[in-house]
Every structure is written in C-alpha cells, then in structure tokens.
Amino acid sequence: MPGFELFGPEERKEVNDVLETGILMRYGFDGPRKGIWKSRELEAAICQAFGCQHAQLVSSGTAALTVALAALGIGVGDEVIMPVFTFVASFEAVLSIGAVPVLADVDETLTLDPESVRKAITPRTKCVMPVHMCGSMADLDTLQEICREHKLILLEDACQSIGASYKGKYLGTIGDAGTFSFDFVKTITCAEGGAVLTNNKEIHAKADGFSDHGHDHIGNDRGLEQHPFIGYNFRISELHAAVGLAQIRKLDKFLAIQKKNHSQLKTILSGLPEISFRAIPDPAGDSCTFLSWFLPTEELTMALVKELKEQGIYAGNFYWYADHNWHYIRKWEHLRNASTLYKLNDPQIQGLQQIAKSSFSSSDAVMGRCISTAISLAWTEAQTMEKGEKILAAVRKVLSKQKAYQ
Numbered sequence: 001m002p003g004f005e006l007f008g009p010e011e012r013k014e015v016n017d018v019l020e021t022g023i024l025m026r027y028g029f030d031g032p033r034k035g036i037w038k039s040r041e042l043e044a045a046i047c048q049a050f051g052c053q054h055a056q057l058v059s060s061g062t063a064a065l066t067v068a069l070a071a072l073g074i075g076v077g078d079e080v081i082m083p084v085f086t087f088v089a090s091f092e093a094v095l096s097i098g099a100v101p102v103l104a105d106v107d108e109t110l111t112l113d114p115e116s117v118r119k120a121i122t123p124r125t126k127c128v129m130p131v132h133m134c135g136s137m138a139d140l141d142t143l144q145e146i147c148r149e150h151k152l153i154l155l156e157d158a159c160q161s162i163g164a165s166y167k168g169k170y171l172g173t174i175g176d177a178g179t180f181s182f183d184f185v186k187t188i189t190c191a192e193g194g195a196v197l198t199n200n201k202e203i204h205a206k207a208d209g210f211s212d213h214g215h216d217h218i219g220n221d222r223g224l225e226q227h228p229f230i231g232y233n234f235r236i237s238e239l240h241a242a243v244g245l246a247q248i249r250k251l252d253k254f255l256a257i258q259k260k261n262h263s264q265l266k267t268i269l270s271g272l273p274e275i276s277f278r279a280i281p282d283p284a285g286d287s288c289t290f291l292s293w294f295l296p297t298e299e300l301t302m303a304l305v306k307e308l309k310e311q312g313i314y315a316g317n318f319y320w321y322a323d324h325n326w327h328y329i330r331k332w333e334h335l336r337n338a339s340t341l342y343k344l345n346d347p348q349i350q351g352l353q354q355i356a357k358s359s360f361s362s363s364d365a366v367m368g369r370c371i372s373t374a375i376s377l378a379w380t381e382a383q384t385m386e387k388g389e390k391i392l393a394a395v396r397k398v399l400s401k402q403k404a405y406q
C-alpha cells in the first residue's frame with residue numbers, strides 16, 4: 001500500500017521548489033514565496049481527483065479526524081459510534097474533543113456492522129464514524145440510511161482507503177465529512193499529513209480555521225486576521241504538501257499496480273476451498289491495498305500464523321486479532337483502563353467503563369480468522385506468484401496437521 005515504494009525525482013522536484021523560496025509555511029509570506037503554494041495546489045488536486053468541493057490539509061490523519069469532529073460540532077457528552085477494528089487514532093480523536101467513543105462490532109466487511117450500530121444508538125449519539133479499513137469500504141448505503149433515520153452525522157475515516165470508491169463516489173466524499181492520512185505507510189504519503197474532505201462550505205471554513213488557531217484567513221495580512229472561534233495548530237507544512245503533490249499525481253498508477261497484484265494473489269489463494277475472502281460492498285471500488293482473507297477457525301489461523309513465522313514468510317501479513325496492539329479492541333488495554341495523562345470528563349469516564357465491561361464476540365469470530373496481506377507496489381508477477389504459493393503450501397500444511405488429529 002505505501003506510495004513511498006515508488007518515490008522518485010518527481011517528489012524531489014516539488015520539495016526543491018519550496019526549498020528554493022525558503023518559505024516552508026503554508027500561510028503568509030506572499031511576496032517571498034514567489035507564487036509557490038504547494039498546500040493550496042494539493043488541496044485543489046484532492047478536490048479534482050476525488051470530486052469533492054473542499055479539502056483542508058492538516059498535519060496528520062489523526063489531526064484530520066480531530067479537526068473534522070470539531071468542525072462538525074461534536075463535543076462533551078456527545079457519543080460517536082466507531083468500530084472495534086480500526087486504528088487507535090479513532091478513539092484518540094473522539095476523546096480529544098471531549099466526546100465519548102462508543103464501540104460497535106465489525107462484520108465480514110471488516111468495517112462497521114450496521115446492526116451493531118443500530119443497537120449502539122442512544123439519545124446522546126451524535127455521529128457514526130465508519131472506518132474504511134485496509135483499502136475497502138463499509139456498507140455506506142445502510143449506514144447513511146441509519147444516519148438519516150436518527151439524524152446523525154456521518155464522518156468517514158478513509159485514511160486507509162485513498163482512491164477506493166463506493167457506487168461511483170470516492171470514499172471520504174460521501175458522508176458529511178471524510179478524512180485521509182498521508183502518513184508513511186499510506187497509499188500516497190508525504191511522511192506526515194492528512195486531509196478533511198467535505199462538500200459543505202461551512203464545515204470546510206470551520207476545519208480551515210480550527211486547524212490554524214481559529215484564523216479566518218480573510219485578507220492578506222496574517223497579523224490582522226480575525227479569530228471567530230478558538231482553534232489549535234494542526235497545520236501541514238509546505239515541504240510535506242510538496243511531497244503529497246508529487247504522490248497524488250501517481251495515484252492512478254499506484255491503484256492500477258495494487259489491483260493487478262491483488263487480483264493475481266487472490267486467484268492463487270482461491271485455489272483452496274478452505275480460504276474465503278472479505279465481503280466487499282462494492283467490489284469495483286476496492287483500492288486493493290490489502291487482500292484480507294479468512295480460514296475456517298481461529299485455531300487454524302493461529303496455527304497458520306505460527307507456521308508462517310517459523311518459515312520466515314510472515315512479513316507483510318497482518319493478524320490484527322492477536323499480533324497487533326494498534327488496531328483491534330483486544331489489545332486496547334489503555335482504552336479499557338482509561339489510562340490518560342489528564343482528567344476525562346464524566347460521560348467519557350462512564351463510556352470507557354462501559355467499554356471495559358463489554359465483549360465483542362461477533363467481531364472476535366471474524367477477526368480471529370482473518371489475515372490481511374499487504375499488497376506491495378514493488379512485486380513482480382513472479383514474486384507475487386511465489387508469495388501466494390508459499391502461503392498456500394503453509395495453509396495446506398496446517399490443514400493436514402489438523403486432519404491428522406481429528
């Protein structure tokens with residue numbers, strides 16, 4: 001998935017444009033920057049590429065979520081429904097603006113199970129935050145219907161799914177707002193960066209101001225700008241935006257390579273009836289950053305992971321359920337224990353106590369059997385074939401061992 005695999009002279013050229021002016025900040029210094037506005041250019045390129053009205057660049061995907069939540073007016077006492085399989089940034093952002101994360105199950109799409117969302121709604125629910133994990137999408141039609149029915153905000157976390165689409169629209173542009181991350185392992189990267197996407201002018205104006213100390217960005221004297229509300233500093237730098245600009249121009253190429261490698265690997269793994277694949281609400285829209293697949297049981301999956309590690313071929317495969325501390329509820333002890341450096345508000349304390357008491361057995365039943373294989377931009381056809389065949393051989397081995405014990 002990472003765009004860093006195909007770095008080249010294009011990125012260097014854009015960065016050099018900025019270094020030559022010496023103006024590393026995205027705002028102000030109109031004269032000395034000699035017409036170089038990389039952040040503005042990247043925002044326009046995002047709107048053009050993804051067909052949205054507004055894009056606000058910020059310093060990370062986590063910042064994008066935080067800024068989006070604030071711009072959407074979510075705060076103390078409000079509940080935000082998010083999935084148990086995501087990245088820790090989801091609950092970090094919700095907590096940082098004073099709201100309460102409420103966890104819902106995922107289904108075989110590896111994203112929010114709409115039925116679990118319905119069950120999690122309370123009078124305090126303000127927002128549903130699907131996370132389009134591992135390159136593919138949530139069931140957005142059903143989630144939109146739920147949001148309409150209950151008058152809830154839909155905030156799409158598309159940080160891991162840049163370039164994926166749902167029924168002809170790009171992920172991140174379908175809800176009230178959406179977010180991208182350009183961190184170092186994302187489809188397009190600028191080391192650290194993110195964006196808030198929206199088709200709503202007012203939400204964009206709020207995101208714009210909130211990410212820069214509440215500046216209204218009106219006029220051409222930064223010192224005289226007004227502050228209609230309090231904001232913070234979540235700005236991106238011109239150096240980062242410059243790299244992002246070179247990368248977004250390569251996005252179509254990245255997606256084409258991902259799709260080709262993904263399709264080849266999927267064909268190989270389809271050779272075994274015991275392997276099944278992630279459900280994808282709109283298969284044509286998959287950005288193919290990962291191939292996520294299932295074995296019949298958690299026990300077999302654990303055995304396979306052990307086998308892949310023993311053979312030294314596990315790298316690039318992700319068993320989120322047991323091996324990673326960042327993505328799945330099972331390893332979020334710091335969230336369940338409410339381990340923060342500062343005092344939480346009362347609804348947050350109660351919300352985290354509720355999470356600590358909850359079990360997510362239907363998500364466990366999905367995630368315990370799931371392996372995601374990251375799709376590299378650098379693989380040749382022969383390497384993809386070799387990788388797939390080695391995985392298949394390892395799966396056959398654990399299946400035959402299991403049969404021997406039955």
Ligand SMILES: Cc1ncc(COP(=O)(O)O)c(C=O)c1O
Nearest residue numbers: 060061062087089159160181183
């Ligand atoms: C789903 C998701 N949301 C948000 C983020 C946060 O992005 P960043 O690392 O740019 O802060 C990530 C990063 O991995 C992510 O995967």
